[in-house]
Structures are given as C-alpha cells and as structure tokens.
Amino acid sequence: MLQRIHRPGILSLALGLPAASLFPSSGLAQAAARVMAEEPLALQYRPTLEPLRRQVVALMAQRGVTCAPEQVFLTAGGQQGMSLLTRLLLDPGGTVLLEDRVYSGFQQVLDPFQPKRLTVPTHPETGIDVDAVQALLERGERPALLYTMSDGHNPLGVSMPLKSRERLVALAREHRLPIIEDDAYGLLQYEPHTLPALRGLEDRWVYYVGSFSKVLAPALRVGWVVVPEAMVGRLATVKEASDIDTTTFAQRVVLAFLESGGLPAHLEQLRAGYRERRDTMLSALERHLAPRGAKWTKPACGMFVWVEFPSSVDTTALLGRALEEVQVAFLPGQAFSVAGGRSASHGLRLNFSHAEPAVIEEAVARLGQVLARS
Ligand SMILES: Cc1ncc(COP(=O)(O)O)c(C=O)c1O
Known part of the structure; x- marks a missing residue:
C-alpha cells in the first residue's frame, strides 16, 4: 500500500510532512x-x-x-x-x-x-x-x-x-x-x-x-x-x-x-500558513464528507485532522478504492492501532500541512465522490 501512496499523480494527505514552500x-x-x-x-x-x-x-x-x-x-x-x-x-x-x-x-x-x-x-x-x-x-x-x-x-x-x-x-x-x-x-x-x-x-x-x-x-x-x-x-x-x-x-x-x-517571524508565517490549510480542510470536510456521516474535531495544534465514519466504513478498504478510483491517499486508522488492534478501523488521518490549499480541497472532494459511490 505504501508504494501506491507514493505513486506519481497521487494527491496525498497521507504523511506528516511540512510544506516545502515554507522552509526558511x-x-x-x-x-x-x-x-x-x-x-x-x-x-x-x-x-x-x-x-x-x-x-x-x-x-x-x-x-x-x-x-x-x-x-x-x-x-x-x-x-x-x-x-x-x-x-x-x-x-x-x-x-x-x-x-x-x-x-x-x-x-x-x-x-x-x-x-x-x-x-x-x-x-x-x-x-x-x-x-x-x-x-x-x-x-x-x-x-x-x-x-x-x-x-x-x-x-x-x-x-x-x-x-x-x-x-x-x-x-x-x-x-x-x-x-x-x-x-x-x-x-x-x-x-x-x-x-x-x-x-x-x-x-x-x-x-x-x-x-x-x-x-x-x-x-x-x-x-x-x-x-x-x-x-x-x-x-x-x-x-x-x-x-x-x-x-x-x-x-x-x-x-x-x-x-x-529569525525564528519568531518564521514561526508566525508557519502558523498562519498551516492555519489557512487547516481551515481549508475543515470547510472541505463540511461540504464533502459531512453528508457521508463523517465526524471530526478542529485541531488547535499540529498537522492532522482525524476523521471518523460510521462503523460500517472500513478505512483500509476505503484507501484502496481512493487510490484506484480517484488517486487520493491518506493514512487509515489501522496504521495507528497498537499491535494489530482494530479499534481505529473506521477512522482515518488527514495531513493538512503539506499540500497546497487547492490540492486539499480537491483531494477531500474526491474522497467524497468515492464515499458517495459506496
Ligand atoms: C509524533 C511524532 N513524533 C516524532 C516524530 C519524529 O520527528 P523527528 O523528525 O524530530 O525525528 C514525528 C515525525 O513525523 C512524529 O509525527
């Protein structure tokens, strides 16, 4: 699966990468x-x-x-x-x-x-x-x-x-x-x-x-x-x-x-840039995933939004479909379970720091399309 996440052309919200354009x-x-x-x-x-x-x-x-x-x-x-x-x-x-x-x-x-x-x-x-x-x-x-x-x-x-x-x-x-x-x-x-x-x-x-x-x-x-x-x-x-x-x-x-x-001004710039990306993601979730039963919380810090679906949705299977059908990647909850547990199988993690706001919007919209076809 990891290799498929890194394929060219994939819109990835998978990894916890900083935005390269914001490096000092x-x-x-x-x-x-x-x-x-x-x-x-x-x-x-x-x-x-x-x-x-x-x-x-x-x-x-x-x-x-x-x-x-x-x-x-x-x-x-x-x-x-x-x-x-x-x-x-x-x-x-x-x-x-x-x-x-x-x-x-x-x-x-x-x-x-x-x-x-x-x-x-x-x-x-x-x-x-x-x-x-x-x-x-x-x-x-x-x-x-x-x-x-x-x-x-x-x-x-x-x-x-x-x-x-x-x-x-x-x-x-x-x-x-x-x-x-x-x-x-x-x-x-x-x-x-x-x-x-x-x-x-x-x-x-x-x-x-x-x-x-x-x-x-x-x-x-x-x-x-x-x-x-x-x-x-x-x-x-x-x-x-x-x-x-x-x-x-x-x-x-x-x-x-x-x-x-140089750090205080850089941190300010970083926080402003990531805050904008976070807010772009939250409003895209509202429009495209809320109608599919998704729930999430607004992070005050960091790089991730955790999204939960009704228990009928298995996010590992969803990732397979998202990669194949709409070329979007995220990390399924299963990746964070302890010792193979299944407690997180209807949750997924989205990263908002790495992709440009327009890419975030497009990737979340595509995820909504996959879920609409379920
Ligand atoms: C929660 C958490 N801790 C630690 C690290 C490791 O970071 P570092 O690059 O400082 O080794 C990461 C990297 O993604 C992380 O997500």
Whole structure:
C-alpha cells in the first residue's frame, strides 16, 4: 500500500510532512555560510553545543516549561530522543503503557524490546483517558513508561485539556511512572490560548522530547530532550555508542539561525500558513464528507485532522478504492492501532500541512465522490 501512496499523480494527505514552500531556506543558507566562514572547527568532531542548549531553554518557555541548559540533551531529531530514552527506561520484555491510537514511529522504537503493550482509550476530543490510566495503575500494573502527546496529537490532532494534564502528572508522581512526552508539534499552535506541556507541570517524571523538524526542516535532524540532569550523562553514553556526536554541523546551523533572530517571524508565517490549510480542510470536510456521516474535531495544534465514519466504513478498504478510483491517499486508522488492534478501523488521518490549499480541497472532494459511490 505504501508504494501506491507514493505513486506519481497521487494527491496525498497521507504523511506528516511540512510544506516545502515554507522552509526558511534562505535564512538557513545564510546561517550555514556564516558557520563555515566563522567557525574553523565547524566540521570537526565536537562535544555538545552549549549555546544551543541555552536557546532551547528559551524556546521551552513558549511551552510553559522552565528548565536549565544542564537538563537539555541534543539529539538527531525527536525520533532519536524517544529511542534513547526508551533504551534507558525499558528492559527487553518489559511493559509499556500506550494510547490505543499511537504514532507508529514510537511503536517502531518499541519493537526490538518486544514489550507487553498495555493500552488505554484515547478520544479525539479529550485525548488520553486518564481514568483508565489511573485504574490500570491502581490494579497494580507497573509499566516502565507511558508514551503520550499533550498537544497536536499524532494521529488524533487533539490537545489535552488542562485537567487531564494535571491529573496525569499527579498520577506519574504518585506511581513513579516515567512519561515520555512527545512534543514534535507543540510549537505549531493555531489558537491564542495554549496550555503548558506536561513537562511544565512536572519536572521529575516527565521526559520531554522536542524537535526542529516541524518548525525548521526535518532534514536538519536536530531535536532535544529535557530530562533531570542526572540522566544527561547516561543519554550521552548511549548516543555516543550508536552515532558518536551527530548532528553537530546541523546544530551549528540551527544555532546561527536562532541567533540571527529569525525564528519568531518564521514561526508566525508557519502558523498562519498551516492555519489557512487547516481551515481549508475543515470547510472541505463540511461540504464533502459531512453528508457521508463523517465526524471530526478542529485541531488547535499540529498537522492532522482525524476523521471518523460510521462503523460500517472500513478505512483500509476505503484507501484502496481512493487510490484506484480517484488517486487520493491518506493514512487509515489501522496504521495507528497498537499491535494489530482494530479499534481505529473506521477512522482515518488527514495531513493538512503539506499540500497546497487547492490540492486539499480537491483531494477531500474526491474522497467524497468515492464515499458517495459506496
Ligand atoms: C509524533 C511524532 N513524533 C516524532 C516524530 C519524529 O520527528 P523527528 O523528525 O524530530 O525525528 C514525528 C515525525 O513525523 C512524529 O509525527
């Protein structure tokens, strides 16, 4: 199926890609030129880049997080951050706690450990079911970690309400439960009032994972984690064992870009562009899919809209038809189910950041045509 999604001519709302037209290419080019001209050791093996850790501390304030540079560890993207944290927290065959619809990349991180995967329900409007987490912990389950996203959830697009955040971190504290908070999309906020990340509410048990992939460019492979200082040395040891000190050149470019003061204006532009695409998608859904019984929620953050159909619609089968009949791609709910579960089989995820608004409109209209023929 994946190969068919990538065929030329397909209108794709499938992957979580940023809009290439919104990359800050000239700012990054200038930053790279400056690094090469001014830093004789830019291409040398280097230890961690202290000034970038300080820039990350400043950025974290936008997520309601107060932290120190010593608690920031730079990684080759958020994916590596999650992978390194998992290596520290989870033993082979251990137990993990997940939402029943989860970013497939985290499942890939888990696969080599062959863990027991406990799941709790997650809702498109309210996110992780904290009552279910509590019930599980109270019946004596002791997972090695809980993985969740507080904002711009992938695939649901949901941002957790404040009460859920507060209750979840209180449970983590009480039960000494490590939470990996994946905040890959947390800086892409479209509404005026934003809530603090979980790490802003709890600094001992929440291990925060951030990334420049969605706000600058994924090819830079620069991300970070915020953890208690005592964990930083252990993270450095496992990272060094796997890839020495990647991605220090890209880190320098990111640092030079941030020091030039380019980020605030770029973030504003990105938020405006993605807000427009989101709204285009929501109004297209209203016109073309609402008449087919589809329901969705308006994401305040991130890159995705989760759409649910009546249970008679199997979205994996729908994808096959959409590809063949109207050349449109999306990701079916099944792609996010934990360990082959079927809980998401009548839902699907649409990405609104990558395609131009006119393409979004056309792709959703075509999906409506396929459903009309069902
Ligand atoms: C939820 C989520 N977490 C993490 C990542 C990985 O991002 P990075 O490029 O920072 O490794 C992605 C990428 O799509 C993602 O969707």
